[in-house]
Structures are given as structure tokens and as C-alpha cells.
Amino acid sequence: MKRDRWSLDPTSLRVTLGVLRHGPISRAELGRMLGLSSASLTRITEPLVRSGLLIEGAPQPRSPGRPSLPLEIAAGAATFIGIKLARDAVYGALTDLKGTIMRSGSTPLHEATPEAVTAAIASLTDTLRGRRRPRAIGVSLAGTVAEDGLVRGTYLLGWADPVDLAGPIGEATGMPVVIDNDVNAFTVAEHWFGAGRGADDFAVITLGAGVGMGLVCGDELVRGHGGAAGMVGPVLLREGRPAWRAAGVPYVMEAAQALLGREVSPAELPTLALANPGLAELLDDLADATGELAGTVCSITAPERILVAGEGAVLLAGREARVAARLADMGPYGLPAPALIVEAVGDQEWARGAAALAIRSRMRAS
Secondary structure (H helix, E strand, O other), X not given: OOOXXXXXXXXXXXXXXXXXXXXXXXXXXXHHHHOOOHXXXXXXXXXXXXXXXXXXXXXXXXXXXXXXXXXXXXHXXXXXXXXEEOOOEEEEXXXXXXOOEEEEEEEEOOOOOHHHHHHHHHHHHHHHHOOOOOOOEEEEEOOEEOOOOOEEEEOOOOEOOOEOOHHHHHHHHOOOEEEEEHHHHHHHHHHHHOOOOOOOOEEEEEEOOOEEEEEEEOOEEOOOHHHOOOOOOOOEOHHHXXXXXXXXXXXXXXXXXXXXXXXXXXXXXXXXXXXXXXHHHHHXXXXXXXXXXXXXXXXXXXXXXXXXXXXXXXXXXXXXXXHHHHHHHHOOOOOOOOEEEEEEOOHHHHHHHHHHHHHHHHHOOO
């Protein structure tokens, strides 16, 4: 009988996680990173390759000795579901083990009750997985989530009291469920598979209906007491304005539409600003506020990279240098400014973040 490839001892799981996070990687480099001898690593990786969880890449020349066979994760070895809860819809993605989206979809959310949310998630999960058997479901939402997955509160859905969402979703789908704040989930995905890959210290600032922050320090996601880390909306910026107003998309769009006298999409504004000084000033102010918030985060946490993302990042197109300049003015003295990445993302990427929670939970299980 073939052994379940996920029935791994802690050391094998640590090796597999190392390959997922850092592969393709040579056995020698992997051994140094994990503190394992060549003989131990060979003994551990051979059954992982046979099971199909790891694969050997093309031979890489090295001197002296035989060519090395770098190890990679087998992306198709497992699938995962990611669910992002919004105010009036549920967005989902089916991903492989490397967090690559294989299928995505959405379903409307007609009620914001826990029962309606559970039913919508179960229905969308059935659609996304088809005949596959995903290993776990990750769910993300704007709100405070405890370490055990208890949703302590979410203004977006109007839940002021704690809600156990993981239990009912698990019963409805028959799969393990992990839940966290949406910015935390997105940060995990970017740290493992995106802009923060390979960085031990990494920060994310999201611009959307609100302003959020995700933080990785020492290669670990910072959740804070009660899962409430990253609530940077109230941080005061220039002229005493809170970040949620200075950099929040609804307030920028409201001001832009007042200037233009019509409705407009965020993606249109950078181009329209080329011929509209008032609009250009508005977007310059947003870039300055974003850079100031990023600089505040960096002066406290000193990340090596910082990602500005979310639906509102599109408003910064052409103003990345302005954001970087304000960031550099406020960074830790004596250190180079962190690398700045600006990336607009949509619902699929948020759902992918939730899937990354599920991947992380399985890869860290003992």
C-alpha cells in the first residue's frame, strides 16, 4: 500500500517546507540551511522524491564533483482552497502547492449572517474543487481573528460578537479550515510566493476600503495580541490626519469625483491627472501619505522589503518614486531604504492569500 505523502515526520516536513520556500535548491545548500548532514538529507529526501512530493530538477554543473540535482516542490502534489469574504460577495481560488491559481470564482453574499456565509463558502468550494480533493481551506476577512481562528469582530460584515466560523465551514466541506485577517493572509502569500520571498523581514501596506499592514519579522508573521497587529488606520500622518483618511481609497475617490464632476474608476485617475493639476495634487498627496506611512512602519520594524498593494495601489502609478522618496526620508538612520514594490491586486490575489494560509497550516503541521 502506498504511503500517504503527507504522513511526514517533523524533520521530513521541515525539509519539504525548506524546498517549498527556497527551491529550486541544491541538497548541499538545503543541508546548510537546515543544519543537516549530506547523509541525513539523502536519507530524508529519497522517499519524498519517490512519493512525488519533491522532484529533482535538471542537473546543475558544479566543480568539483558530479552535477547536482536541485530539489523542487511538486506543485501538483496537492491543491488548496482560498476564500476571501467581502461585504456582498465571496471570492475563491483553487491553488496548487506553490500558490499558483488554477481556478477562481465568486458567489454573491445576500446575507451577512454566519449561516449564510458558511453556505456560500461551501457552495463555492464545491464549484472550485470539482473532482479534486483539496487538503485544506483558508478563509480571510477584514477583521480581528484570534490564534485559534475565532472571529472576534468584523466591521465589514457587522459582527461585533465572537463567531466560530471554522467549525461550521469544516462540517459543511469536510476539510480542515484556517481563518485569519485578510491582510495577514495576503502577507503570507507574498512572503512565501511573491514579493517577499526570501526576505526574513518584510512589510505589506494595503490601500483599499481601509488601510492595513502585514508584517514579517525574523521570518515569522507578526499577529500581535489577539491577532490585532497591523491596524495602522488610526496612525496620524501630516497635519494630524489618520492614515485611513489620508490614504484610504474611498476618500481619495470622493475628492477626485468632486474635482471631475463625474464618477470615475481608480485606474483612470493617473492618466486624467496628467491634464488636471487639482487631480495631480490629490494623487501627489496620496503618494506622500503612503510614503510617510511606509516610513513610519520601517522606522519601527526595519524590513528589508516593503510592498504597497491593494486595489488602491493603482492610484500610485507613475508616482512610485515619490512614495520611495518620502519613505527614504523616514527610514532607520544608517541603513539603506528598503526595497519598495507597488502592486495593484484584485479579488483573485486576496483569495490566493487565503489559500496560502491553508498551505502554511499543512506545511507546518507536525
